[in-house]
Amino acid sequence: MDLLLASNNKKKAAELQRVLDRAGISGVNILLLSDVDPYDEPVEDGRTFEDNAFIKARAGMKATGLPTLADDSGLAVDELAGMPGVLSARWSGGHGDDEANNDLLLGQMAHVPDERRGCAFVSVCALVLPSGEEHIARGEWRGMLLRERRGEGGFGYDPLFLPDDAEGRSSAELSPEEKDARSHRGKALAQLVPVISQFA
Template sequence: MQVVLATHNPHKVAEFQQIIARTRPDLEVIGYDGPEPVEDGVTFAENALLKARAAAAHTGLAALADDSGICVDVLGGSPGVFSAYWAGQKKDATANLELLLDQLRDIADPHRTAHFTSTIALVFPDGREEVVEGLWPGRLAHAASGSGGFGYDPIFLPDGQPDGEERSVGEFTAEEKQAQSHRARAFAALIPLLAEL
């Protein structure tokens, strides 16, 4: 069975393939090569639905779309839905990360709390729609570390690490990230809905 993932981001496609393979190896996630809708929603759910609807209409398949980002408490939840564009319209991950670190330069550790949010929309060809959400709490480091993951991963220190470790997600293995991430948490809520495929 195939489901299309409504993104042109190869990192997200690979991550979803790994997450889904853990629980639904019978489900093949394929990339989307159609037109991208304008993401003009003001919430993660609105943007995820925009993308999933476009992919389902274009392919005739059930479509998944993730809208995700990092939400920093001291910034009132920003960058939030603007995470990919925080430093401008180029979607420059390095510039986004550096700008966020600069904005938090004088913020002490107790006030650097943040969470990753992943909102996944599932749109069926018959028009039915479902939306689930996963949160991954933690805080932000003062400097990037590790070369794994993508986006803000090198500065995110997840809560609940064993033995007092303070590794960034950039230092996690792919398997560690897939087991704990905001996308994995959202996907866990999605599993019963995928049973309909």
């Protein structure tokens, strides 16, 4: 069975594959946007992660007729009233410039004391089926914002995120398997496993 992941992020696809493998689900062929006929990707103009996840999942299913899974995720910093939030990927202006986004966030938080550097990675995953059935799941991963980058793994804000449950290592210092077991996206995807298993 083909399942469209409304993204071209191969690391997200690999994470989804590991979640399915761990759950013993086989026969699911994960497709990225580059694997299907091009279509006009929608503007992600929602105010919440849920809004944007559904915008992407509904557009993918409508364009391809395939079950479509979409993730919208980001970093919510307590001191910034939950921002960058849905603007995480384009916090510095351009889209997906991890270095610039990290630099800007570090600058904005430079003088904030440790006790006010709490934050959470948030992931919302939407699954839209050709039948019209829709599912949504949310996962959060709490921690604090570091003052400098640590680690070479992951992507996005991983080098700045010190999870509460990672024995003093940043998200970018965890192995993929360790990250899957803790992460916001892993938690959200795991909630959708029963649904995927029904139609796999």
